[in-house]
Structures are given as structure tokens and as C-alpha cells.
Amino acid sequence: MAPQSAGVVRTVVRTATAKDLDLLVRHRRLMWEAIADFSTRDHDAADAVYRRWARDRMRSRRFAGFIVEVGAESVASGCVWIMDVQPRPGRSGTAAAYLLSMFTESDHRGEGHATRIVRAAIRWARSRGIPIMLLHASDFGEPIYRRLGFERTREMRRSLVRAPRHKARSSRKTPRRATH
Ligand SMILES: CC(C)(COP(=O)(O)OP(=O)(O)OC[C@H]1O[C@@H](n2cnc3c(N)ncnc32)[C@H](O)[C@@H]1OP(=O)(O)O)[C@@H](O)C(=O)NCCC(=O)NCCS
Numbered sequence: 001m002a003p004q005s006a007g008v009v010r011t012v013v014r015t016a017t018a019k020d021l022d023l024l025v026r027h028r029r030l031m032w033e034a035i036a037d038f039s040t041r042d043h044d045a046a047d048a049v050y051r052r053w054a055r056d057r058m059r060s061r062r063f064a065g066f067i068v069e070v071g072a073e074s075v076a077s078g079c080v081w082i083m084d085v086q087p088r089p090g091r092s093g094t095a096a097a098y099l100l101s102m103f104t105e106s107d108h109r110g111e112g113h114a115t116r117i118v119r120a121a122i123r124w125a126r127s128r129g130i131p132i133m134l135l136h137a138s139d140f141g142e143p144i145y146r147r148l149g150f151e152r153t154r155e156m157r158r159s160l161v162r163a164p165r166h167k168a169r170s171s172r173k174t175p176r177r178a179t180h
Contacts, residue, residue, distance in 0.1 A: 020065060021054060065079045081098045
């Protein structure tokens with residue numbers, strides 16, 4: 001993709017390749033660490049599963065990562081996954097784009113990187129004919145998504161399993177509205 005601004009240090013949003021999976025996994029873990037309180041063991045297990053999950057979907061072109069580079073530094077990333085949804089009146093097709101794993105390094109926040117990523121993800125999904133984008137917003141992310149036209153829905157959820165014992169400590173925060 002084209003440079004976002006000219007100057008001494010160039011800011012570029014580029015599409016991730018399989019070589020970027022380590023970065024995408026690291027940023028996703030940092031995202032979860034910022035918004036919830038899981039154990040190292042939970043994170044390690046989730047990292048391994050997410051890496052395989054993302055790799056497989058990247059191969060089948062149903063998943064894309066976007067990385068913001070400032071000079072040689074990768075400072076932010078976010079991903080989009082094309083998922084199946086049920087048909088409904090008023091919507092064409094049975095695919096939706098799900099935005100996930102949004103993270104900006106703390107010393108680069110407020111510089112518009114997440115906004116750049118969401119715009120790139122929207123362009124990517126639109127160019128594939130996907131009619132809608134969904135996400136779960138953290139408190140950090142909600143104002144950004146609202147500004148870009150996202151609105152609250154009435155989605156509800158209920159866990160169908162008992163929480164594993166190592167997650168059940170009362171000190172644990174649970175993610176309230178987390179992109180996952
Ligand atoms: C949410 C997050 C990805 C936003 O990244 P970002 O690159 O700072 O976002 P942008 O620069 O595009 O948007 C900045 C907005 O964040 C807020 N912001 C501004 N400076 C900030 C700072 N230093 N630190 C945190 N948030 C800041 C403001 O609402 C700002 O809006 P503004 O343009 O009106 O000032 C980032 O805060 C983050 O990684 N948070 C932890 C993980 C997380 O919550 N991920 C999102 C899951 S849905």
C-alpha cells in the first residue's frame with residue numbers, strides 16, 4: 001500500500017504475509033494483556049492456537065493482517081477475517097468481515113495507526129464484496145470505531161461451558177467488550 005505521509009520517517013500500512021505471523025500473535029497477546037487478565041499459561045495456549053488458526057485462514061485468503069510501519073518499526077497491527085454468517089433479509093451474501101486483534105504499541109498511540117488499519121481493513125473487505133464488518137470493541141477501541149461509522153448492536157452471549165479452574169480466580173478481570 002502507499003505511504004500514508006511523507007517526511008523523515010515514513011508511515012506505511014502494509015498487508016501481512018505468513019512471515020509476519022509472529023508479530024501478529026505478539027500484538028494479539030499484548031491486546032489481550034491490555035484489556036483482560038489471563039494467566040501466562042492461558043496466553044501461551046491461546047497464542048499457539050491463534051497462530052495456526054490465522055495461518056490456515058491466511059492461506060485460504062479468508063484472513064488478512066495489516067501492519068503499520070513507522071520507519072523500520074512495526075508499531076501497530078490489526079486483522080480481518082471473512083466469516084460465514086446466516087442469510088437474512090436485506091443483506092446480500094452469507095459472509096461478514098470480522099475485525100480483530102487490534103493493537104498499537106503504547107508509545108505510538110493517538111497517532112492514527114488504528115484508524116489507518118480499520119480503513120485498510122474496510123477497503124480490503126469491500127473490494128471482496130463483503131457487505132458488513134463486525135467487531136467487539138474494547139473501551140480503548142470504541143471511540144475509534146464509532147468515529148468510523150460502527151454502531152452498537154444487540155448481540156447477546158451465554159457461556160455453555162464451565163470456566164476452567166485456573167481461570168476462575170476472583171481477581172480475574174473478564175473482557176467486557178473485547179475484540180477477539
Ligand atoms: C485501541 C488502540 C488499538 C488504538 O490505537 P491507536 O493507534 O492509538 O488509535 P488511533 O490513533 O487511530 O486513535 C486514537 C484515539 O485513541 C485515543 N487516544 C489518543 N491518544 C491516546 C494515547 N496516548 N493512548 C491511548 N489512547 C489514545 C483517542 O480516543 C484518539 O482519538 P482522537 O483521534 O480523537 O485523539 C490502542 O489504544 C490499543 O492497542 N489499546 C489496547 C488494546 C485494545 O484495546 N485493542 C482494541 C481492541 S477492540
